[in-house]
Amino acid sequence: xxxxxxxxxxxxxxxxxxxxxxxxxxxxxxxxxxxxxxxxxxxxxxxxxxxxxxxxxxxxxxxxxxxxxxxxxxxxxxxxxxxxxxxxxxxxxxxxxxxxxxxxxxxxxxx
Amino acid sequence: xxxxxxxxxxxxxxxxxxxxxxxxxxxxxxxxxxxxxxxxxxxxxxxxxxxxxxxxxxxxxxxxxxxxxxxxxxxxxxxxxxxxxxxxxxxxxxxxxxxxxxxxxxxxxxxxxxx
Numbered sequence: 001x002x003x004x005x006x007x008x009x010x011x012x013x014x015x016x017x018x019x020x021x022x023x024x025x026x027x028x029x030x031x032x033x034x035x036x037x038x039x040x041x042x043x044x045x046x047x048x049x050x051x052x053x054x055x056x057x058x059x060x061x062x063x064x065x066x067x068x069x070x071x072x073x074x075x076x077x078x079x080x081x082x083x084x085x086x087x088x089x090x091x092x093x094x095x096x097x098x099x100x101x102x103x104x105x106x107x108x109x110x111x
Numbered sequence: 112x113x114x115x116x117x118x119x120x121x122x123x124x125x126x127x128x129x130x131x132x133x134x135x136x137x138x139x140x141x142x143x144x145x146x147x148x149x150x151x152x153x154x155x156x157x158x159x160x161x162x163x164x165x166x167x168x169x170x171x172x173x174x175x176x177x178x179x180x181x182x183x184x185x186x187x188x189x190x191x192x193x194x195x196x197x198x199x200x201x202x203x204x205x206x207x208x209x210x211x212x213x214x215x216x217x218x219x220x221x222x223x224x225x226x
Contacts, residue, residue: 032212034214041199041220041222042219042220043115043217043218043219043220044201045217046214046215046216046217049212049214098144098156098159098169098170099144099146099154099156099203099215100153101153101154102153
């Protein structure tokens, strides 16, 4: 799986958009970009994934650059409950395969 | 909504005890996984199963065994608990895909303390 680089921490005001960046310059053609988050002492929560087109679901939007070397996860209206560690993972999910988390970004949403 | 449940959120056991951790998913997923998560070490795969009665070792299977008798249930067994098995245990499940997408969904985790 390709290596990813994320800032160690970010702050966001409640109600504002949180934009979390991820660099994955060595991504290969069949690798997907996945985002998970983990609230303290809970299991990781799947957020969204994409290959090359931008994706949106009820939780977030994923913007992938045209060269696929970086992406941004957008939480459009951050709430206090979005405070968590966010993990960007680039992987090929072949049938069944292990998941590896890097250090992630600690997002702190403040009132 | 995908639901993965784990039998306990917190567990305290004594060294040498046999420990059972249970995981149940309600999405008819073929694949199920057991990970442990430790500070500074990230997520490490213990065992996974891609079908009933099938199991494969992950990166750190020593001291653990698993059982998958039904599709929805995957059990992790610590045969003789030791203090170095104190950790957060995470169960996950996913569909077996033929393409390159395989999305794993996690349970809430079991925080195990071995004294």
